Amino acid sequence: MAEVKLLGAWGSPFSRRVEMALKLKGVEYEYIEEDLANKSPLLLKSNPIHKKVPVLLHNGKTIVESLVILEYIDEAWKTDPILPEDPYDKAMARFWAKFLDDMCMPAIWQIMWSKENQREKAIKEAIQHLKTLENELKDKRFFGGEKIGLVDIVANFIGFWLGAIQEASGMELVNKERFPVLCRWIDEYVNCSIVKENLPPRDELIAFLQTRFSASSWKY
Amino acid sequence: MAEVKLLGAWGSPFSRRVEMALKLKGVEYEYIEEDLANKSPLLLKSNPIHKKVPVLLHNGKTIVESLVILEYIDEAWKTDPILPEDPYDKAMARFWAKFLDDMCMPAIWQIMWSKENQREKAIKEAIQHLKTLENELKDKRFFGGEKIGLVDIVANFIGFWLGAIQEASGMELVNKERFPVLCRWIDEYVNCSIVKENLPPRDELIAFLQTRFSASSWKY
Numbered sequence: 001m002a003e004v005k006l007l008g009a010w011g012s013p014f015s016r017r018v019e020m021a022l023k024l025k026g027v028e029y030e031y032i033e034e035d036l037a038n039k040s041p042l043l044l045k046s047n048p049i050h051k052k053v054p055v056l057l058h059n060g061k062t063i064v065e066s067l068v069i070l071e072y073i074d075e076a077w078k079t080d081p082i083l084p085e086d087p088y089d090k091a092m093a094r095f096w097a098k099f100l101d102d103m104c105m106p107a108i109w110q111i112m113w114s115k116e117n118q119r120e121k122a123i124k125e126a127i128q129h130l131k132t133l134e135n136e137l138k139d140k141r142f143f144g145g146e147k148i149g150l151v152d153i154v155a156n157f158i159g160f161w162l163g164a165i166q167e168a169s170g171m172e173l174v175n176k177e178r179f180p181v182l183c184r185w186i187d188e189y190v191n192c193s194i195v196k197e198n199l200p201p202r203d204e205l206i207a208f209l210q211t212r213f214s215a216s217s218w219k220y
Numbered sequence: 221m222a223e224v225k226l227l228g229a230w231g232s233p234f235s236r237r238v239e240m241a242l243k244l245k246g247v248e249y250e251y252i253e254e255d256l257a258n259k260s261p262l263l264l265k266s267n268p269i270h271k272k273v274p275v276l277l278h279n280g281k282t283i284v285e286s287l288v289i290l291e292y293i294d295e296a297w298k299t300d301p302i303l304p305e306d307p308y309d310k311a312m313a314r315f316w317a318k319f320l321d322d323m324c325m326p327a328i329w330q331i332m333w334s335k336e337n338q339r340e341k342a343i344k345e346a347i348q349h350l351k352t353l354e355n356e357l358k359d360k361r362f363f364g365g366e367k368i369g370l371v372d373i374v375a376n377f378i379g380f381w382l383g384a385i386q387e388a389s390g391m392e393l394v395n396k397e398r399f400p401v402l403c404r405w406i407d408e409y410v411n412c413s414i415v416k417e418n419l420p421p422r423d424e425l426i427a428f429l430q431t432r433f434s435a436s437s438w439k440y
Contacts, residue, residue: 090291091291
């Protein structure tokens with residue numbers, strides 16, 4: 001049995017976060033693709049509370065929840081740290097990771113699933129959160145500074161998935177006029193070799209998303 | 221200016237978490253009570269994104285979000301650690317802290333604010349999460365093992381606030397028949413001297429909660 005196994009799903013930004021951290025650190029692992037419509041006994045046994053991917057199995061121990069897994073990986077394999085050493089800088093990275101998960105991602109999904117009369121409000125909220133990110137990123141190459149760190153890994157949803165969502169739905173939330181700094185970061189991010197080799201095929205993701213969104217395309 | 225300042229609110233379990241960690245470590249701090257109906261310029265400047273307590277100010281640096289603050293405190297002051305040293309044990313503590321914040325607390329609040337026809341569903345969900353906690357706690361004195369750790373601090377909502385909510389609302393979710401292990405933990409927890417000296421006055425909290433809940437008392 002391999003020392004490290006990852007249960008994931010190809011289109012999940014949460015699974016891809018974990019893969020990126022493992023690859024950044026050069027940790028060898030066995031990847032097991034889960035069919036989320038028909039979850040395996042191993043997934044249900046490993047994550048009985050949430051029944052979700054990603055699940056990391058390391059020497060018979062089970063770790064779930066992508067943010068928890070990322071911190072675990074950073075502590076279990078010390079090379080190429082993804083979190084800063086200084087307690088305050090580390091707190092800031094955790095703050096932004098939490099901001100992305102608790103505020104940005106729900107706000108963006110909210111736009112897609114909200115009723116017509118709620119959509120304007122959802123868009124305003126998402127723009128406000130993205131402006132906050134834009135402001136945080138100005139004067140920096142990556143959220144992690146000169147190199148990719150925890151926040152960049154967690155922001156993969158903005159870096160890649162959001163573009164696919166925009167193309168699949170016709171929604172235009174992020175563009176160069178509205179978010180020049182974020183767009184510059186997105187360009188640089190998806191062109192990093194370590195990121196590029198760890199993203200799902202764009203066309204397949206768009207096709208997958210299109211089956212989930214309503215047929216009515218709309219512009220903002 | 222004191223080295224450490226805390227902006228908090230007397231009835232907030234999130235503020236009290238931070239106070240408990242500071243007290244456990246013997247860190248001296250200046251406490252500043254915030255009027256949440258009329259937030260101070262210092263709070264709005266310190267936490268412009270969420271505009272919430274708690275806010276920790278340490279040597280001119282600002283840290284917000286209670287879970288982020290707790291980890292910061294554990295790293296900035298090494299004595300009497302609240303997180304385990306081992307990466308896997310640490311991941312487990314983070315998992316349970318997240319479970320409390322993301323699953324248990326929202327489910328319990330949901331009962332209080334849900335419409336009559338949604339309440340049964342909300343109660344079932346809360347009971348399921350509390351059963352998960354009960355199961356995690358069996359065979360252990362505290363979530364942290366033999367002494368209070370991060371998860372116990374985060375679980376203060378279950379340890380103290382829930383009892384006050386039950387008394388203020390008439391709801392009976394947690395009792396000795398349904399949750400013997402959790403009730404044993406609650407008894408032990410609120411009687412720890414460090415916890416006891418760091419809880420709001422029970423009568424005042426109940427009076428405060430009563431003004432928030434509807435007048436109709438109900439039993440489950």
